[in-house]
Amino acid sequence: MKRYEYTPDMISELAPGEIFVFGSNLQGMHGGGAAYIACRKFGAVMGHGVGMQGQCYAIPTMHGGPDAIAPYVDEFIDYARDHPDLCFLVTRIGCGIAGFAVSQIAPLFARALEVDNIVLPRDFVQVLRG
Known part of the structure; x- marks a missing residue:
């Protein structure tokens, strides 16, 4: 499996074992942003707003x-830790349509820095490492 330092800015395909982690809504209406890509390309399921589906993981x-x-986010980190055979590519969840700043969302992923199979966006890592 390929090793990433940061989540790629654009993800158009996934290798086996790679998981696209995207921001969702609780209703699982994947109509825009990364959720739309997850649904169209990687197996996200309409009506499912949380957790694993296809080659994706939804975080509302x-x-x-x-x-x-x-x-x-805590549930996701625990899931990733329990599935070391998978590589979780976290998109800039919450920083697009949801409208949050990276400085608001990145701290939620602090524990993810300790999990080898979670890859974070560069700007999340920059906030976390100061």
Whole structure:
């Protein structure tokens, strides 16, 4: 499996074992942004707004602020840690349609820096490492 330092800015295909991690909504209406790509290309399922589906993992970001998103990020990190055979490519969740700043979302992923099979966007890592 390919090793990444950061999540690529554009992901148009995935190798076996790579998982596209995207921001969703609780209803699983994957109509725009990375969620649309997840649905069209990587097996995200309409009506499923949380967790693994196809070659994707959905983290809801449209239902409240960072405190409401945090439990879903924690659940994701635990899932990734339990599945070391997969490589999770985290997109800039919450920083597109949901409208959050990287400085608001990146801290939710602090524990992810300790998980070898989670790859974060460059700007998330820059915020986390100062």
